[in-house]
Every structure is written in structure tokens, then in C-alpha cells.
Amino acid sequence: MHLEWALSAFARLRLFRPILAGATLRDRALACFGALMGIGLSAVIGGLAATDMNHLVWIVPPMGASAVLLFAVPASPMAQPWPAIGGNVISAAIGVAIGHLMPLTALSAGLAVACAIGAMSLLRCLHPPGGAAALVGLFIGGSSSLLFPFVPVGLNAVVLVASAWLYHRMSGHSYPHVAPSPQPARASDRPWTVSKADIAATLKEAGESFDIGADDLESLVRHMERRAIARSYRELTCAxxxxxxxxxxxxxxxxxxxxxxxxxxxxxxxxxxxxxxxxxxxxxxxxxxxxxxxxxxxxxxxxxxxxxxxxxxxxxxxxxxxxxxxxxxxxxxxxxxxxxxxxxxxxxxxxxx
The missing domain is CATH 3.10.580.10 (CBS-domain)
Structure with a gap:
């Protein structure tokens, strides 16, 4: 009883409320189990590929951050297969390259992350753990690090994405995420209808980046419009x-x-x-x-x-x-x-x- 009361009290505090829209306790629990399965499988396969544990790590730390995205927010644009694999591999390669060209200093560390962000942005594979992969690639150093972006980073990322795909198929989530097609709206009939151009213009005016795809955002707006119409019908009387x-x-x-x-x-x-x-x-x-x-x-x-x-x-x-x-x-x-x-x-x- 005391434990239940304490958990209930914590739940009332703003500090412990979910920060992600649509997040539920069930989804978070499933994300924990998915991460356990994905990271465990990645570690096992990485260990089998590592012939010499002194020279080749079997799983890299950025995979932990990738697991958070792939299993907790699978609808995020940054959690899709290409960002998860390409972002980690490209960033690790940049880190390794800078490690061979420059000594390990504060400047080289900053340059590795900056170049990784730039490359991921240009190649449409922005993935936050890529910043960590760039630093790990920088720290590895030595001639053996030339394979580091592919084994273990690339191998870990591929296994993790495959695990996420399998897990989300079993749990009922779509992965890779595909936004549901929004029902077309004719603005000429409903002048107040939010169009795709309105959404793009609003995002531009806001001047902020949000962790949601434009198609998902449009689909949510269409759902809200339909709910607003249904609510207005319930409030409409015969009079x-x-x-x-x-x-x-x-x-x-x-x-x-x-x-x-x-x-x-x-x-x-x-x-x-x-x-x-x-x-x-x-x-x-x-x-x-x-x-x-x-x-x-x-x-x-x-x-x-x-x-x-x-x-x-x-x-x-x-x-x-x-x-x-x-x-x-x-x-x-x-x-x-x-x-x-x-x-x-x-x-x-x-x-x-």
C-alpha cells in the first residue's frame, strides 16, 4: 500500500510526467523490453565477430542511445533505419579520419562532432548517437581503427535495426514508420482548413526543429480537424x-x-x-x-x-x-x-x- 501511494504521489509531480506526446506507461515498459532484446542480440553477434577482444570492441556505447530512439520513439524521423545505420557509420568514419589527421585535442573532438552533424544533415541521416560515434572513432586511433566504422559500429547498427524491425512487428507498431495518408481537404469548401503549405509556413516561422515528420504532423492535424467537427456536431442542437x-x-x-x-x-x-x-x-x-x-x-x-x-x-x-x-x-x-x-x-x- 505504501509503495502504491508513493508511486501515485510521484505520478502527480510534473517532474515525472511523460515528456513525449502520446507516451504511455505500457509503451515505455515495452521499450525497455525491446532495448533489452536489441542490445543483447547486438552484443552477442558483435562478440562473435570480434576475434581479438583486445583490439576490437564487441559493442559501442552509441548503440545504447540508438536503442532509446528505435524502441522508445520508433516514429521519430531520427529513429528510422537509414539514420540509425548511416548516421552511426558515417559519423564513426569521420571520427576515425580526423583521428588519423590530427592529434587528440579539444579542437579535434569538436571538429569530429561538427563534421558528423554536417555530413548527417546533408545525407538525410541525422541521428543523435552519431555524435557519440564520431567521438568514439576519434578515440580509437591506430591502424586497426580503419575497420571501426563497419565492425563493430555498422554491424551493431544493422543488428539493432533488424531487432527493432522484428520487435515492432510483434508488438503492433509500424517500423520503419510510415505516416498514415491524411485525407485530402478542399480549402475552397472549408476556408479554415489547415493546408500542407500552412504547416510548412508555420514551421518556418517557428524557427525550431521538432522531432516529428511533416507527414505525421499533417496527419495529426487532419485527425484533430475531424474530432473538432464531430465535437461541433454534438454541440449542434435541433434549434x-x-x-x-x-x-x-x-x-x-x-x-x-x-x-x-x-x-x-x-x-x-x-x-x-x-x-x-x-x-x-x-x-x-x-x-x-x-x-x-x-x-x-x-x-x-x-x-x-x-x-x-x-x-x-x-x-x-x-x-x-x-x-x-x-x-x-x-x-x-x-x-x-x-x-x-x-x-x-x-x-x-x-x-x-
Missing amino acids: DLMVTGVIGVKDDASPEQARGLLVKRDIRRLAVVDGAGLLVGAVGLRELLRPARHVGEVMTPAATATPATPAIDLLERYAQGRVHSVFVVDGNRRPVGVVTEADWLHVLTRSLA
């Missing part, structure tokens, strides 16, 4: 959507009168009211095909809602109840408006096109 001035007919009117009104106004249903103006039913051309002396004999129950009814609640009635018109009534059951399928389709077409 917001209804058409006032309900066209109705009295229950004692003749079928010919009702039929003529339907055709003249080009509508599918008429509200049927009694002498006091209260809604008692609805009628359409289908009901008027039956012989009757007045409308009240052939009318059917009317689908009703109140002005405060969420408009989204009507969708199920349209789909499953074969309802075409819902009449909005006040507290006394007087019709104050109507919401038809066409009204809803008009809203959906404008918002989701």
Missing part, C-alpha cells in the same frame, strides 16, 4: 438546424388538399395538427394513396424532437427508422420547426467535403 415555418395541414382536411400542398411545396411530409394547432401526426404521398375522407384517417405518428435535442441524435433515426423528417415541437407539442434528411446532408457536405 440550430431546423427550418421554421412548418408546413402543416389540419387533421380534418381532405386528402386532395394535403396532396396538392405536398406537390406545390415539393416536400415529402406534412405536419398534421388538430384544431388547437398541436401536432398529432404526419402524412406523405404514400399514405394519401389509401382511400379516406380526411387526413386524420391515414396519417402516421410523427417523428418529433425538442429544440434542445442534439442534432446528431437524429442520424440514427434517419438511418434505422426510415424517417425523412423530424418535427421540432415546443413544450405544448406545437410544431416550431422541422429537420429533414436534406438539411443534415447539406451540413455534412459543407463540413466534410
Whole structure:
């Protein structure tokens, strides 16, 4: 009990909250297990390749940092296979080259990391552990270090990436990460829609680099737009959507009168009211095909809602109840408006096109 209380208290502190968007305790636990598997396998294979342990290390420290990226944030652009392999190998090669050209000093250390960053940026394989790989390559020195970028660095990186690929396939994550294709949006129909050009311009104005791909960012924006639209639908009421001035007919009117009104106004249903103006039913051309002396004999129950009814609640009635018109009534059951399928389709077409 005391341990659970302590963990709960720590969880409330901002210091211990996840800093990555979307991070969960389950994902972090799985990342730990994945790193255990990936680093362990890399070390075993590296050890088998190291014929002389005095001259060839079997796993290099930058692989620990690479494992954090590959298993904890596999969607990061810097955690993809080419950055993980190319970034480590190229940076280690730069470190080795500078180690052969210059003595080991503070200047050569800084130059190795700077050149590694430049090379990784130009070759589109920026990978933070590459900076450490450059320093390790610089420190190795000696003629035997010429193979260092390939064995063990390249070998470690390939095994680690292969382990990440296998592990994420088993755990359900996509790796290499491919951003889901965002649904296209037509800005002409929705002027407030965020376009890909808007995202690029905003990133340029921000002047900062973020650890997320542009395609992933666009996909997230599209998901947020759809959620915002769904939320706005839940907040939309029948009073917001209804058409006032309900066209109705009295229950004692003749079928010919009702039929003529339907055709003249080009509508599918008429509200049927009694002498006091209260809604008692609805009628359409289908009901008027039956012989009757007045409308009240052939009318059917009317689908009703109140002005405060969420408009989204009507969708199920349209789909499953074969309802075409819902009449909005006040507290006394007087019709104050109507919401038809066409009204809803008009809203959906404008918002989701």
C-alpha cells in the first residue's frame, strides 16, 4: 500500500510526467523490453565477430542511445533505419579520419562532432548517437581503427535495426514508420482548413526543429480537424438546424388538399395538427394513396424532437427508422420547426467535403 501511494504521489509531480506526446506507461515498459532484446542480440553477434577482444570492441556505447530512439520513439524521423545505420557509420568514419589527421585535442573532438552533424544533415541521416560515434572513432586511433566504422559500429547498427524491425512487428507498431495518408481537404469548401503549405509556413516561422515528420504532423492535424467537427456536431442542437415555418395541414382536411400542398411545396411530409394547432401526426404521398375522407384517417405518428435535442441524435433515426423528417415541437407539442434528411446532408457536405 505504501509503495502504491508513493508511486501515485510521484505520478502527480510534473517532474515525472511523460515528456513525449502520446507516451504511455505500457509503451515505455515495452521499450525497455525491446532495448533489452536489441542490445543483447547486438552484443552477442558483435562478440562473435570480434576475434581479438583486445583490439576490437564487441559493442559501442552509441548503440545504447540508438536503442532509446528505435524502441522508445520508433516514429521519430531520427529513429528510422537509414539514420540509425548511416548516421552511426558515417559519423564513426569521420571520427576515425580526423583521428588519423590530427592529434587528440579539444579542437579535434569538436571538429569530429561538427563534421558528423554536417555530413548527417546533408545525407538525410541525422541521428543523435552519431555524435557519440564520431567521438568514439576519434578515440580509437591506430591502424586497426580503419575497420571501426563497419565492425563493430555498422554491424551493431544493422543488428539493432533488424531487432527493432522484428520487435515492432510483434508488438503492433509500424517500423520503419510510415505516416498514415491524411485525407485530402478542399480549402475552397472549408476556408479554415489547415493546408500542407500552412504547416510548412508555420514551421518556418517557428524557427525550431521538432522531432516529428511533416507527414505525421499533417496527419495529426487532419485527425484533430475531424474530432473538432464531430465535437461541433454534438454541440449542434435541433434549434440550430431546423427550418421554421412548418408546413402543416389540419387533421380534418381532405386528402386532395394535403396532396396538392405536398406537390406545390415539393416536400415529402406534412405536419398534421388538430384544431388547437398541436401536432398529432404526419402524412406523405404514400399514405394519401389509401382511400379516406380526411387526413386524420391515414396519417402516421410523427417523428418529433425538442429544440434542445442534439442534432446528431437524429442520424440514427434517419438511418434505422426510415424517417425523412423530424418535427421540432415546443413544450405544448406545437410544431416550431422541422429537420429533414436534406438539411443534415447539406451540413455534412459543407463540413466534410
